[in-house]
Amino acid sequence: MPAALRRLNLVRLAPLLWLGPAIALIGVxxxxxxxxxxxSSFQQIGGEGFVAGYNGTKNYAHLFNEPxxxxxxxxxxxxxxxxxxxxxxxxxxxxxxxxxxxxxRRVARWALIVPWAASVMMTALIFKWALDPNVGVINVIxxxxxxxxxxxxxxxxxxxxxxxxxxWMMGVAIFVSLPFTTYAILSGLQGxxxxxxxxxxxxxxxxxxxxxxxxxxxxxxxxxxxxxINVINVFNSFPIIWEMTRGGPGYETATSTIYMxxxxxxxxxxxxxxxxxxxxxxxxxxxxxxSTTRWKEQVDQ
Amino acid sequence: MIxxxxxxxxxxxxxxxxxxxxxxxRTWLVAGAAxxxxxxxxLPYLEMLVMAGRPxxxxxxxxxxxxxxxxxxxxxxxxxGGLGGSIGTSLQIAAGATVIVLLVALPAAYCTARHRFRGxxxxxxxxxxxxxxxxxxxxxxxxxEFINFGLPPTLSLIIVNxxxxxxxxxxxxxxxxxxxxxxLEEASMxxxxxxxxxxxxxxxxxxxxxxxxxxxxxxxxxWNEFLVALTLSLGESPTQQPLTVAINNYIGQYxxxxxxxxxxxxxxxxxxxxxxxxIERRVVSGLTAGAVK
Numbered sequence: 001m002p003a004a005l006r007r008l009n010l011v012r013l014a015p016l017l018w019l020g021p022a023i024a025l026i027g028v029x030x031x032x033x034x035x036x037x038x039x040s041s042f043q044q045i046g047g048e049g050f051v052a053g054y055n056g057t058k059n060y061a062h063l064f065n066e067p068x069x070x071x072x073x074x075x076x077x078x079x080x081x082x083x084x085x086x087x088x089x090x091x092x093x094x095x096x097x098x099x100x101x102x103x104x105r106r107v108a109r110w111a112l113i114v115p116w117a118a119s120v121m122m123t124a125l126i127f128k129w130a131l132d133p134n135v136g137v138i139n140v141i142x143x144x145x146x147x148x149x150x151x152x153x154x155x156x157x158x159x160x161x162x163x164x165x166x167x168w169m170m171g172v173a174i175f176v177s178l179p180f181t182t183y184a185i186l187s188g189l190q191g192x193x194x195x196x197x198x199x200x201x202x203x204x205x206x207x208x209x210x211x212x213x214x215x216x217x218x219x220x221x222x223x224x225x226x227x228x229i230n231v232i233n234v235f236n237s238f239p240i241i242w243e244m245t246r247g248g249p250g251y252e253t254a255t256s257t258i259y260m261x262x263x264x265x266x267x268x269x270x271x272x273x274x275x276x277x278x279x280x281x282x283x284x285x286x287x288x289x290x291s292t293t294r295w296k297e298q299v300d301q
Numbered sequence: 302m303i304x305x306x307x308x309x310x311x312x313x314x315x316x317x318x319x320x321x322x323x324x325x326x327r328t329w330l331v332a333g334a335a336x337x338x339x340x341x342x343x344l345p346y347l348e349m350l351v352m353a354g355r356p357x358x359x360x361x362x363x364x365x366x367x368x369x370x371x372x373x374x375x376x377x378x379x380x381x382g383g384l385g386g387s388i389g390t391s392l393q394i395a396a397g398a399t400v401i402v403l404l405v406a407l408p409a410a411y412c413t414a415r416h417r418f419r420g421x422x423x424x425x426x427x428x429x430x431x432x433x434x435x436x437x438x439x440x441x442x443x444x445x446e447f448i449n450f451g452l453p454p455t456l457s458l459i460i461v462n463x464x465x466x467x468x469x470x471x472x473x474x475x476x477x478x479x480x481x482x483x484x485l486e487e488a489s490m491x492x493x494x495x496x497x498x499x500x501x502x503x504x505x506x507x508x509x510x511x512x513x514x515x516x517x518x519x520x521x522x523x524w525n526e527f528l529v530a531l532t533l534s535l536g537e538s539p540t541q542q543p544l545t546v547a548i549n550n551y552i553g554q555y556x557x558x559x560x561x562x563x564x565x566x567x568x569x570x571x572x573x574x575x576x577x578x579x580i581e582r583r584v585v586s587g588l589t590a591g592a593v594k
Binding site (some may be wrong): 013017018019021022023025026028029032033036037038040041042097098099100102103104105107108109110111112113115116117118119120121123125126127129130134135137139140141151176178179180183184186187217225226232233236237238239243258260261264268272275278279282285286 | 330334362364365408411412434573576
């Protein structure tokens with residue numbers, strides 16, 4: 001029965017008509033670049049982009065032997081852990097505050113989203129300016145407060161010193177991550193029924209106790225998702241460090257994403273091998289994400 | 302899952318022990334703290350305004366505010382640097398990506414919301430996975446692939462931005478379509494609207510909030526995207542570069558034209574901040590939809 005068989009196949013293939021464009025777009029933009037990237041990591045490619053031939057595993061060998069490689073990876077770990085942990089911690093407080101009823105709440109919440117809506121690159125440039133050793137507004141204020149004794153001094157050159165530069169850049173990264181995280185936790189708070197609190201108060205729980213015992217456990221899914229989305233964002237974060245220090249001095253403030261972009265200017269092959277390592281790290285994070293969340297229940301509902 | 306606009310029940314009710322008379326004071330304290338935080342969040346962007354309005358001969362002065370404000374940085378943006386061209390390029394990229402995302406995500410989201418079929422879960426997993434990957438993770442691959450394609454950078458950036466924002470649109474539209482009862486569509490088909498009529502007159506209008514959210518979100522992220530734009534449009538003339546890249550041209554090797562940089566920055570950020578305010582309440586559900594109930 002060829003006709004019936006054809007009909008059956010058509011029915012089976014019908015969804016492909018609806019999903020096809022999406023699959024094609026994902027294929028071209030997300031999946032194929034991964035193939036090209038892995039391929040490039042085994043090729044010798046100069047900064048100009050010309051392929052000089054197969055290079056075996058030399059790119060990886062060179063990368064692992066780079067004196068900065070290990071410190072860049074360690075710095076990336078510290079960068080992600082500190083930024084995400086502090087972001088989630090502050091956001092828990094902010095969400096609790098903005099969850100209360102008060103006059104003008106809509107406007108106040110709107111102000112909260114501004115760093116999220118604005119491009120991270122612009123925010124980074126504002127802070128780069130504000131930290132200018134001679135005339136930056138943060139330094140001028142710190143000078144008035146007596147923290148910075150002399151404008152233009154080494155003390156005022158926050159971005160020139162790797163330690164203080166990293167601290168300020170982490171601050172900016174936290175600042176731009178707060179709105180999404182706070183909103184994610186806020187939407188978690190809105191999902192908690194009021195009677196849960198009433199039951200807790202009947203049981204005699206104080207507000208702090210009911211927060212730790214009732215609110216926080218119920219917020220767990222929201223916190224988990226917000227944390228993992230932040231880990232991905234902060235791991236891949238590029239504009240802040242790029243605009244404020246370019247990863248310098250040397251590579252002393254570079255994370256792996258910045259390092260990969262810097263390498264690309266001189267040696268695309270080696271940069272590709274750094275990309276592959278970054279990519280594998282992201283896959284690990286994604287696997288953790290998929291195994292800890294209940295995405296499948298959501299999809300099957 | 303879609304965040305409602307209804308004000309959430311007051312958490313203060315949890316205690317029930319707080320005397321009623323103290324409520325106003327508490328409300329004032331909460332409001333005061335919230336306003337203070339709101340101002341802190343706005344401060345960096347207000348500083349951008351102060352800097353854009355600062356006369357150029359006062360750029361070297363260590364003062365918090367300039368002696369007076371000037372509009373000259375805004376008026377000269379258009380003549381020398383050719384910011385208009387960059388705005389046009391950014392508009393093309395953002396609008397192009399938005400149109401593609403809608404055309405591609407609408408059928409996919411509708412199909413996965415209405416039908417159960419083999420491969421549906423695999424498709425949704427694929428979408429969820431792409432949401433977890435950012436262009437930065439595969440930048441070298443994107444760069445080499447699109448250089449091989451030989452497309453103009455603007456077109457390449459439209460496609461890349463569409464691809465990386467597809468997941469958000471599919472999730473939020475899927476949620477909206479799922480929340481519209483099938484019976485509603487069936488009833489209107491029986492009433493003589495037909496399949497297409499039911500879709501265009503019943504389903505799509507009901508999903509409009511989701512469509513608008515997906516549309517604005519894609520537009521803003523494509524407008525703000527920096528890394529791929531920087532990579533693919535590096536050798537272009539400044540007017541062909543998107544705004545985020547072109548703004549960096551005010552940073553010279555020895556000095557930075559901060560006045561123009563922040564004037565251009567305001568032009569780049571103020572519109573998207575206003576747009577974002579429209580989708581603020583729904584955007585979280587699109588970002589976390591895959592995982593949170």
